Amino acid sequence: MHDLLQQLLxxxxxxxIYALIAVGYTMIYGIIQLIxxxxxxxxxxxxxxxxxxxxMGLGLIPSLAIAMLSCAILGVIIERVAYRRVRPVxxxxxxxxxxxxxxxxxYIMMYFLGADIRTYPAGFFPERTYxxxxxxxxxxxxxxxxxxxxxxxxxxxxxxxxxxxxAMRAVSFDGQAAQLMGVNVNSTVAITxxxxxxxxxAAGLLYGIYFNTVQPLMGLMPGLKAFIAAVLGGIGxxxxxxxxxxxxxxxxxxxxxxxxxxxxDAVAFIILILxxxxxxxxxxxxxxxxxx
Amino acid sequence: xxRVEPLLNLEDVNVHYGAIWALKGINLTVGEGExxxxxxxxxxGKSTTLRAISxxxxxxxxxxxxxxxxxxxxxxxxxxxxxxxxxPEGRRIFxxxxxxxxxxxxxxxxxxxxxxxxxxxxxLDRFPRLRERIGQIxxxxxxxxxxxxxxxRALMTRPKLMLLDEPSMGLAPLLVKEIFSIIQEINxxxxxxxxxxxxxxxxxxxxxxxxxxxxxxxxLEGSAQELAKQEDVKKAYLxx
Ligand SMILES: Nc1ncnc2c1ncn2[C@@H]1O[C@H](COP(=O)(O)OP(=O)(O)O)[C@@H](O)[C@H]1O
Ligand SMILES: [Mg+2]
Numbered sequence: 001m002h003d004l005l006q007q008l009l010x011x012x013x014x015x016x017i018y019a020l021i022a023v024g025y026t027m028i029y030g031i032i033q034l035i036x037x038x039x040x041x042x043x044x045x046x047x048x049x050x051x052x053x054x055x056m057g058l059g060l061i062p063s064l065a066i067a068m069l070s071c072a073i074l075g076v077i078i079e080r081v082a083y084r085r086v087r088p089v090x091x092x093x094x095x096x097x098x099x100x101x102x103x104x105x106x107y108i109m110m111y112f113l114g115a116d117i118r119t120y121p122a123g124f125f126p127e128r129t130y131x132x133x134x135x136x137x138x139x140x141x142x143x144x145x146x147x148x149x150x151x152x153x154x155x156x157x158x159x160x161x162x163x164x165x166x167a168m169r170a171v172s173f174d175g176q177a178a179q180l181m182g183v184n185v186n187s188t189v190a191i192t193x194x195x196x197x198x199x200x201x202a203a204g205l206l207y208g209i210y211f212n213t214v215q216p217l218m219g220l221m222p223g224l225k226a227f228i229a230a231v232l233g234g235i236g237x238x239x240x241x242x243x244x245x246x247x248x249x250x251x252x253x254x255x256x257x258x259x260x261x262x263x264x265d266a267v268a269f270i271i272l273i274l275x276x277x278x279x280x281x282x283x284x285x286x287x288x289x290x291x292x
Numbered sequence: 293x294x295r296v297e298p299l300l301n302l303e304d305v306n307v308h309y310g311a312i313w314a315l316k317g318i319n320l321t322v323g324e325g326e327x328x329x330x331x332x333x334x335x336x337g338k339s340t341t342l343r344a345i346s347x348x349x350x351x352x353x354x355x356x357x358x359x360x361x362x363x364x365x366x367x368x369x370x371x372x373x374x375x376x377x378x379x380p381e382g383r384r385i386f387x388x389x390x391x392x393x394x395x396x397x398x399x400x401x402x403x404x405x406x407x408x409x410x411x412x413x414x415x416l417d418r419f420p421r422l423r424e425r426i427g428q429i430x431x432x433x434x435x436x437x438x439x440x441x442x443x444x445r446a447l448m449t450r451p452k453l454m455l456l457d458e459p460s461m462g463l464a465p466l467l468v469k470e471i472f473s474i475i476q477e478i479n480x481x482x483x484x485x486x487x488x489x490x491x492x493x494x495x496x497x498x499x500x501x502x503x504x505x506x507x508x509x510x511x512l513e514g515s516a517q518e519l520a521k522q523e524d525v526k527k528a529y530l531x532x
Contacts, residue, residue, distance in 0.1 A: 163400065166389070166393055166396060167400065169386070170386050173386050173388050177380060179348060180378050180380060181372065181400045181401070182449065183369055183400055184367075184369045
């Protein structure tokens with residue numbers, strides 16, 4: 001029983017990180033129908049920016065803020081430089097461009113910072129554990145859950161309560177109709193990249209602390225898992241991405257905790273295939289949106 | 293008497309979709325306060341004309357003048373700010389948003405909170421059924437209600453010129469009548485109307501002037517009354 005609770009808690013933390021990344025994937029897909037393959041690498045850049053801040057002696061929150069802001073700007077630049085002009089040509093062209101950006105970010109980091117695994121300095125986030133009813137709660141878990149919760153609440157607020165959020169939802173439903181309302185589609189797309197990439201940076205920092213690892217390819221696996229989570233939840237759906245992330249994290253953790261750690265990564269893909277066979281639009285997906 | 297500058301003036305406008313030559317040198321004017329109808333068969337280029345005015349499609353040549361200003365190259369989102377609203381073909385309401393949010397998006401370009409509130413009230417007075425469904429997801433509305441929402445949304449931009457693309461499409465005859473009388477009311481309240489219709493009979497009834505479009509060219513123009521009497525218009529568009 002304790003074991004189960006322990007695994008669920010671990011799964012919840014990992015799932016939250018997946019969810020933060022998956023939300024970015026799904027928002028960007030929702031607005032321009034592009035699988036942003038570079039999204040995973042933005043996580044990595046975020047982790048490095050935070051590492052740089054930490055090494056300069058900045059605390060956790062300022063580091064998080066700087067990482068988020070830098071990656072938000074990086075996201076906007078990526079969209080402007082690599083996607084905006086190829087998007088109208090074809091989806092395949094944009095996808096190819098995204099893969100190019102992904103490789104570029106990975107190898108530029110390797111070139112300048114090396115491929116060594118780095119970790120955050122010891123005092124950056126001193127670890128503590130608490131034992132409650134036999135379940136070990138690490139303050140890393142609290143950090144991850146707390147940060148995710150706060151960010152998700154802010155995101156919900158932006159999307160459902162602000163004028164910009166309304167414009168984002170309108171553009172993702174029907175870009176031309178949104179233009180007819182005076183919405184500038186290009187800036188709305190840029191804002192979406194800004195927000196999605198900021199969330200990815202936060203996920204990068206959390207991932208780096210949680211697994212004690214910062215390296216140039218660290219974004220690949222969580223990026224892929226988060227993509228699966230987004231598809232699982234129904235690509236384009238923000239609540240779906242969150243649900244998909246949490247479910248995936250929990251399932252992986254349960255599989256790993258009960259003797260299947262070798263199959264941990266395979267599980268994500270198996271779940272994905274099963275869900276897509278049974279419910280091709282994902283758990284909360286609305287299916288192909290009717291665009292008259 | 294001096295010549296009055298028309299509100300909208302299309303001069304030799306051409307539009308291509310790839311290899312398809314959709315508009316072949318359109319000349320069209322809309323004067324302040326008028327209802328002008330643009331009629332023609334399916335595929336004639338009516339929607340393309342409205343899309344060109346709204347800046348949704350690029351013109352390959354020609355000029356679009358609005359209030360004496362060249363808006364040919366103005367981006368779509370800025371054209372709305374100049375006072376040109378479009379109610380697009382097929383309504384294109386945001387089906388995933390609530391009725392209220394759809395109307396608020398109409399006011400997206402505006403900052404005058406008070407004016408927005410007033411206009412919201414007057415739209416809801418004009419369309420009481422929207423008031424009843426204000427919190428509902430717009431996708432759940434009936435066809436007629438969606439058309440009202442699309443018109444209401446356009447009114448929320450507070451337009452000088454309203455472009456309507458086949459507002460009667462797919463509606464029961466009674467609703468068609470209602471929609472056309474609403475268009476007349478909107479016009480009487482001071483909004484100029486450019487109306488695209490396949491339902492030529494109704495369109496000619498409420499219009500001051502009309503143009504007939506055939507495969508990308510304007511083949512006839514004149515006062516709506518005159519056009520309605522012409523034999524070839526009767527034969528082609530009024531069912532005898
Ligand atoms: N997006 C598009 N891509 C290619 N061709 C188009 C597109 N939209 C319209 N057309 C073509 O342009 C012509 C005019 O279309 P349209 O303006 O929609 O006509 P109408 O509104 O009078 O029915 C038609 O031949 C149509 O097939
Ligand atoms: Mg049409």
